[in-house]
Amino acid sequence: MNFDFSDEQKMLREQARKFLSGKRTTQSARRILEGTGGYDRELWKDVAEMGWLGTAIPEAYGGLGLGPLELCVIAEEMGRALAPLPFSSTVYLFTEAVLLAATEGQKRKYLPSLARGELIGTFARVERAGAAAPKSIRTSFRSGKLSGRKIAVSDGMDADVGVVLARSGDEPGERGLCLAIADLSGAGVSRRVEDSIDPSRKHAEITFDGAPAEPLGAPGEGWRIAATVLDRAAVLTAFEQIGGADVCLATATEYAKTRYAFARPIGSYQAIKHKLADMYVNNELARSNAYYGAWALHTASAELPLAAAAARVSATQAFDYAAKEMIQIHGGIGFTWEADCHLFYRRSRELALGLGAQRSWKDRVVSELETRNTA
Numbered sequence: 001m002n003f004d005f006s007d008e009q010k011m012l013r014e015q016a017r018k019f020l021s022g023k024r025t026t027q028s029a030r031r032i033l034e035g036t037g038g039y040d041r042e043l044w045k046d047v048a049e050m051g052w053l054g055t056a057i058p059e060a061y062g063g064l065g066l067g068p069l070e071l072c073v074i075a076e077e078m079g080r081a082l083a084p085l086p087f088s089s090t091v092y093l094f095t096e097a098v099l100l101a102a103t104e105g106q107k108r109k110y111l112p113s114l115a116r117g118e119l120i121g122t123f124a125r126v127e128r129a130g131a132a133a134p135k136s137i138r139t140s141f142r143s144g145k146l147s148g149r150k151i152a153v154s155d156g157m158d159a160d161v162g163v164v165l166a167r168s169g170d171e172p173g174e175r176g177l178c179l180a181i182a183d184l185s186g187a188g189v190s191r192r193v194e195d196s197i198d199p200s201r202k203h204a205e206i207t208f209d210g211a212p213a214e215p216l217g218a219p220g221e222g223w224r225i226a227a228t229v230l231d232r233a234a235v236l237t238a239f240e241q242i243g244g245a246d247v248c249l250a251t252a253t254e255y256a257k258t259r260y261a262f263a264r265p266i267g268s269y270q271a272i273k274h275k276l277a278d279m280y281v282n283n284e285l286a287r288s289n290a291y292y293g294a295w296a297l298h299t300a301s302a303e304l305p306l307a308a309a310a311a312r313v314s315a316t317q318a319f320d321y322a323a324k325e326m327i328q329i330h331g332g333i334g335f336t337w338e339a340d341c342h343l344f345y346r347r348s349r350e351l352a353l354g355l356g357a358q359r360s361w362k363d364r365v366v367s368e369l370e371t372r373n374t375a
Contacts, residue, residue: 048117079243094121101217156204
């Protein structure tokens with residue numbers, strides 16, 4: 001079985017890397033970090049013109065009609081470039097939810113605008129710190145109106161529309177949950193910026209007070225659809241994390257070759273060699289799990305929940321370790337504002353929490369393996 005990407009997909013990767021490298025994306029991220037803007041609007045426009053926002057959207061709805069493998073390639077390059085864009089919340093979450101559960105009318109309403117970059121989307125799930133659980137959902141959706149509060153909504157300040165996980169009835173647990181699409185600029189919606197370690201991916205607290213919304217998917221199917229969307233997003237995010245981790249390794253390696261201490265390159269010292277070797281091993285393990293996830297996503301395999309959780313855990317650990325060790329290898333300068341090290345560390349922490357705590361994904365790996373072994 002060949003888990004590698006095709007020549008066409010590798011060409012797409014090279015084109016994306018070349019395009020993003022010329023956009024000085026780390027400088028854009030730094031400007032946003034210093035408080036000038038919510039995201040790079042010019043880059044967003046360019047990315048839309050390249051067709052990347054519609055990579056997995058069928059041609060009938062204005063997209064490129066490619067697939068999840070091509071989207072994985074783009075996600076990795078977004079991670080390498082630290083692109084300060086609402087790409088993941090729009091493409092991995094909102095667009096995937098629409099593709100999975102929307103009616104034909106909803107697809108024609110939203111997908112063309114998403115592909116053209118005219119809409120920014122997000123997914124509002126969490127209502128209290130920690131992983132979202134059915135019993136924690138108190139936001140209600142009744143008679144076409146949303147009422148409740150969501151926290152830690154990724155790109156929530158810039159999003160135009162959002163998928164909201166809500167309770168549609170009095171049934172307990174998963175059976176009473178549904179999804180709804182709300183206009184986040186409309187009546188009955190208020191937003192507040194939340195502090196985030198990576199302001200280039202701003203988070204928001206969103207309050208709904210009788211806000212008009214439309215159902216997405218069947219009543220009682222909200223939790224199942226949300227879980228599937230998160231599985232798909234976990235694979236794509238894993239590729240984004242791998243892209244960032246690879247840059248951390250390459251940057252740290254180059255610095256270790258050129259920085260001298262006691263008349264020797266610091267890379268010649270055993271302690272530095274071990275750090276770089278561990279970074280490499282972690283990155284390769286994460287990549288192998290991400291490829292497994294990409295295969296499961298592409299083939300719509302029943303193994304997707306396990307593959308997604310494994311990719312999520314290993315990629316989060318790899319990026320977190322690589323970002324921290326890059327700072328350590330750079331020494332004192334690695335802790336300064338002028339160095340880019342902190343940009344990668346910030347992004348690693350943001351991605352580590354964006355889809356739920358690491359603990360919940362580890363538990364998912366265990367539960368999926370137990371299910372498979374007892375089947």
